[in-house]
Amino acid sequence: xxxxxxxxxxxxxxxxxxxxxxxxxxxxxxxxxxxxxxxxxxxxxxxxxxxxxxxxxxxxxxxxxxxxxxxxxxxxxxxxxxxxxxxxxxxxxxxxxxxxx
Numbered sequence: 001x002x003x004x005x006x007x008x009x010x011x012x013x014x015x016x017x018x019x020x021x022x023x024x025x026x027x028x029x030x031x032x033x034x035x036x037x038x039x040x041x042x043x044x045x046x047x048x049x050x051x052x053x054x055x056x057x058x059x060x061x062x063x064x065x066x067x068x069x070x071x072x073x074x075x076x077x078x079x080x081x082x083x084x085x086x087x088x089x090x091x092x093x094x095x096x097x098x099x100x101x
Contacts, residue, residue: 027064028057031071032053032057032060035071038053059075065089066089
């Protein structure tokens with residue numbers, strides 16, 4: 001079922017739309033559900049759930065922009081690497097002493 005007209009709903013176009021949907025599902029929602037275990041989150045009040053979803057999306061996006069093909073190992077690496085890596089991903093430069101430039 002689609003709201004597209006018959007001229008717009010060619011099989012190749014419908015296939016491309018479905019694949020684009022599943023790409024989003026697999027690259028973002030699945031990562032949030034599995035890697036961040038979002039479904040078991042205890043944050044339920046006020047703007048908390050939306051804020052946490054935004055922070056998760058930010059983390060995923062920063063890691064993808066940094067070239068991480070897999071989010072779970074990249075998160076572990078970021079945890080081990082410490083604040084310098086996190087700040088670099090955020091575009092915050094530090095000098096040799098760790099002071100912000």
